[in-house]
Amino acid sequence: MTQMISQTFDVKGGPQFGRDNLPKLRTELQALGLDGFLVPHEDEYDNEYLPDCNERLLWLTGFSGSAGAAIAMKDRAAVFVDGRYTLQVRQQVDGNLFAYCDLVEQGMHGWIQSEAKVGEKIGYDARLHSPAALDKLKTAAERAGVELVSVDNNPLDKAWTDRPRAPMAQINPQPLEFAGENHTSKRERIGVAIERGAADAAVLTAPPSIAWLLNIRGGDVSRSPLPLSAAILGKDGKATLFVALEKLTDETRTHLGNEVALRPETEFAAGLAELTGKTVRVDPTTASAWVFEQLKAGGATVQELEDPVMRPKAAKNAAEVEGARQAHIRDGAVIVKFLHWLDTEGQSGEVDEIQAAQKLESLRAELPELRDLSFDTISGAQGNAAFAHYRVSEDSNLKLADGSLYLVDSGGQYADGTTDITRTVPIGTPTAEMRTQFTRVLKGHIALSMIRFPKGTTGTQLDILARMPLWQAGFDYDHGTGHGVGSFLGVHEGPQRIAKAPSSVPLEPGMIVSNEPGYYKEDAFGIRIENLQVVTDAAQIPGGERDMLGFETLTLAPIHRTLIDLHLLTPEELMWMDRYHALVREKLLPLVEGQVADWLLKATEPLAGATP
Missing domain, CATH: 3.40.350.10 (Creatinase/prolidase N-terminal domain)
Structure with missing residues (x-):
């Protein structure tokens, strides 16, 4: 529901x-x-x-x-x-x-x-x-x-005398078919990692880490299915969850079992004080200064190390990856219906940014599997789209005007996966400048999709691939190229990322990242193309000496053909586009019908051999 x-x-x-x-x-x-x-x-x-x-x-x-x-x-x-x-x-x-x-x-x-x-x-x-x-x-x-x-x-x-009450959303188990590993196994193997690091316990304060570790989900935070809580995980794999106990159903208590002690969140300070004489691992990038102060005052020895759950959570297992695939197929059919609507009713010049966002939301809402949006939809027309993180309001709302571009960045939360997709659509006939810049962005997107790279490679080392076609023409964009994405968790998840900023975190199989280069011309238009892709083991390149990693694209939706300047694409890039659109057609055509199906067939026709 x-x-x-x-x-x-x-x-x-x-x-x-x-x-x-x-x-x-x-x-x-x-x-x-x-x-x-x-x-x-x-x-x-x-x-x-x-x-x-x-x-x-x-x-x-x-x-x-x-x-x-x-x-x-x-x-x-x-x-x-x-x-x-x-x-x-x-x-x-x-x-x-x-x-x-x-x-x-x-x-x-x-x-x-x-x-x-x-x-x-x-x-x-x-x-x-x-x-x-x-x-x-x-x-x-x-x-x-x-x-x-x-x-x-x-x-x-x-x-703040009229401060809202703390959220008290029900906490539910995450089904094993989507989690892919029971929480006993997770706790035990991360407990081993804690012990190998010469610690007795780890304090976990990041709600996504706790939700993933214990295979639970909640609703305390908008757009992220998180139960607000804290936890202590011992090297023996046993845990204590500090949470408002009223949120726990009988099913969830049974799911957590005897090796997860349950205490009110108000006792978290007391729980930290009980770690006297212990060596305790805490992540200084996610835990507050207060946690460190409490531990040190209580006589614990503090290890300032990365949250031990973070990397296991980021490297999705087979069930989580398959869940992401299915979520993207389901979500892709919604996007196709929306793109068809944009290419028909959305061309009238009377539709505005809010109406477009509401239309997309209403289409997603038809899916019984939808749990929430994964973030507030970025719905930007004309010059508003030049703000990379624009959020439409009644005061800023613009029409999708003839001769402009419309940028829509959106996503959904499903029990089997989290989606995030951006598409840029012409309203009326795009200018030559729009097509040129869109194609430069597309070339960068394709380069980051096709790349093969050795183990140990970080997102920082790949970031230039997405920017090079823009750099060569004297342009750039001022945001990261890719962020991690959770499995029915946060749409922005670390520690992996693809950006100019230095990163020491190598990309590993199972990690999901976005691929979203863009271009933004102030007061004129904005362009971004975003797919999610998962790191995979790639077949050894013939004649090569090392095994490589690569990406499998998860997001399925057409990339608008009329915005592509075919003269600027290489034969390899044309081949990638045609293979991608063939996959989109194969996976999504069975889920749409009538005029939408006809539109999808045209939107995914091969580009190779087409008239530029």
């Missing part, structure tokens, strides 16, 4: 939030004898998508973006965002109350060093900061002559 949470298009937040709530926080700070308080976007679980009760930055400032921070002082305040949100922050945050600052170049630590006054006391909640981030803040405070004060009870939470 579909449990989807429909996407909304109203703009959360706004300047009134700061006008109403900044004074409330300042009243609490005065009572604590503090001059200021640090408010990051992150929550206690380092979630990508926050439950309403943890939207602290939104409550204080009115800013609803996915990355940011604020510093609230008794006589001044600042809000920090990155380059994606420079326009949005000015629309949502009162500039008379908050100075607009750069999250990347300056950040809260830079502001403290340059703007804080000697002797000021600035509070922070250690649950909301990583150890590295807090170290940087402490260094800046020391240089500025400022005292950072850890608070046990967050004053913003006290000031």
Whole structure:
């Protein structure tokens, strides 16, 4: 049964939030004898998508973006965002109350060093900061002559008198047919890894790791089927799950069995204190500074190492890969119906971005297997599509106008897999510039699909393949080329990625990554082509000396033929396109009918030999 949470298009937040709530926080700070308080976007679980009760930055400032921070002082305040949100922050945050600052170049630590006054006391909640981030803040405070004060009870939470209740979604077992390995086996083999690393236990604070390890799924977080919780896994494979016990059904309790102890999440601090004298593995990139403080105060020896669940989770087993294949076939049929609609009704010039997103959502909602969207649909027309992470609202909504491009990036959550696909569609006749740039993006996409690479290769080493056709013409895009994707978990999953940024994580068989090069012309149009692909063992290349890895494309949907300049494609690229479209036709034609089937046949006709 579909449990989807429909996407909304109203703009959360706004300047009134700061006008109403900044004074409330300042009243609490005065009572604590503090001059200021640090408010990051992150929550206690380092979630990508926050439950309403943890939207602290939104409550204080009115800013609803996915990355940011604020510093609230008794006589001044600042809000920090990155380059994606420079326009949005000015629309949502009162500039008379908050100075607009750069999250990347300056950040809260830079502001403290340059703007804080000697002797000021600035509070922070250690649950909301990583150890590295807090170290940087402490260094800046020391240089500025400022005292950072850890608070046990967050004053913003006290000031937020109408704060929503914590989510209490039911926790269900993930069926073995989709998980591919029971949680006893998972716990035991990861316990062995913990012991080999000379530790007694690992503290797990990332909800996706806990969900995968124990084969459970929840609904506490929008767009990700996560149960908010924490866990301790011993080297013997036995675990303790700290969670709101009301979320657990009798079926889930039976599923977890006797080797998973169940305790209220309010006892997590006590559970950490019980690790006295133990060597404990904790990931400083996912666990908060508070976890490290609790362990050290309790007398544990702390190993700062990667979450031991992260890489086993990223390298999908055969059942998870097959589930991803089936989810993409199912989702691909929806995309075909939507692309047909765009090529017919969507060409009228009267359809807008919201209507297009709603149409796609309604088509996905017809699938009984759908559990949720995997993220809010990016539905961008005209110049809006030039914002790579654009989110349509009632205020920004544009028509799919004749002579423009429409970019749609969307995905679904299914019990057997998570999807994420981007397609760019012409509305009317595309210009020569649009076709040229689209084809350059396509060439990069194909290169990253066709590549064979030796074991030990990282995504950083492959990133240039997707960019080279653009680079050679003097263009680029300012986002990563590929992110990891979970198995009915987060649509953005580490540690694997394909990006310019250095990565030491090699790509391994079973890892799913996106392949999404793009091009964005400010105030004009945006282009992106995104498929998900899984790392596979490739057959040895004839005459070669080493076994290679490669990619199997999972996403199935036509790439718009009228946007392709055939003169710019090599014979090998044409062959890849024709093979891909033949696969799309084979897998999806049985799932559509009538005019949609006729459209699919034309959309997947061979390009080789076609008139340029």
